[in-house]
Amino acid sequence: MSDPKSGLGGVIHYSTDVAESPIQAKLLDLKDRRAEALKGGPDRAVARQRDKGKMLARERIEYLFDREHQIGHAYFMKCETIGDVHETMRHRIIPLLAEYFYEDWSKVALVLGDGEGEGRFLTRIKLDVPAGIQSDGFGEDRYRWQVRSSFADDAYNDFG
Numbered sequence: 001m002s003d004p005k006s007g008l009g010g011v012i013h014y015s016t017d018v019a020e021s022p023i024q025a026k027l028l029d030l031k032d033r034r035a036e037a038l039k040g041g042p043d044r045a046v047a048r049q050r051d052k053g054k055m056l057a058r059e060r061i062e063y064l065f066d067r068e069h070q071i072g073h074a075y076f077m078k079c080e081t082i083g084d085v086h087e088t089m090r091h092r093i094i095p096l097l098a099e100y101f102y103e104d105w106s107k108v109a110l111v112l113g114d115g116e117g118e119g120r121f122l123t124r125i126k127l128d129v130p131a132g133i134q135s136d137g138f139g140e141d142r143y144r145w146q147v148r149s150s151f152a153d154d155a156y157n158d159f160g
Contacts, residue, residue, distance in 0.1 A: 054113075071096065086151045089121065094147055105145035120155035123148055
């Protein structure tokens with residue numbers, strides 16, 4: 001392309017070298033992070049889940065509800081510390097899951113990998129059967145689920 005007004009003449013070459021464009025570098029980094037999030041995390045973490053015969057969290061949501069209710073990494077973009085991650089889980093992600101599953105906390109627990117009771121994010125407390133209900137056929141075990149007051153820093157290991 002020639003620009004007679006510029007006095008440069010000839011062909012103008014536009015450089016796409018990432019080193020010359022901080023914005024381009026950030027966009028590429030964001031694209032890489034998004035691709036990693038969409039596949040379920042780093043290859044090593046995904047392989048660890050698969051080796052244990054476990055589903056990834058997004059697969060558990062899809063299985064229990066549908067594919068349209070995935071939780072993206074955008075919720076965690078402003079997290080700078082592990083404390084920020086814990087707060088995001090406690091006040092944004094877990095309540096969102098509870099809404100997705102209409103307060104069926106056993107399903108929330110399954111998505112979080114806490115389906116067996118005492119987990120990384122939730123605790124399960126067995127409720128005593130009130131007098132008179134056992135004879136009515138409601139003798140099955142019932143539980144109260146609670147969000148843990150604190151999460152261990154390694155709570156997200158093998159989360160998938």
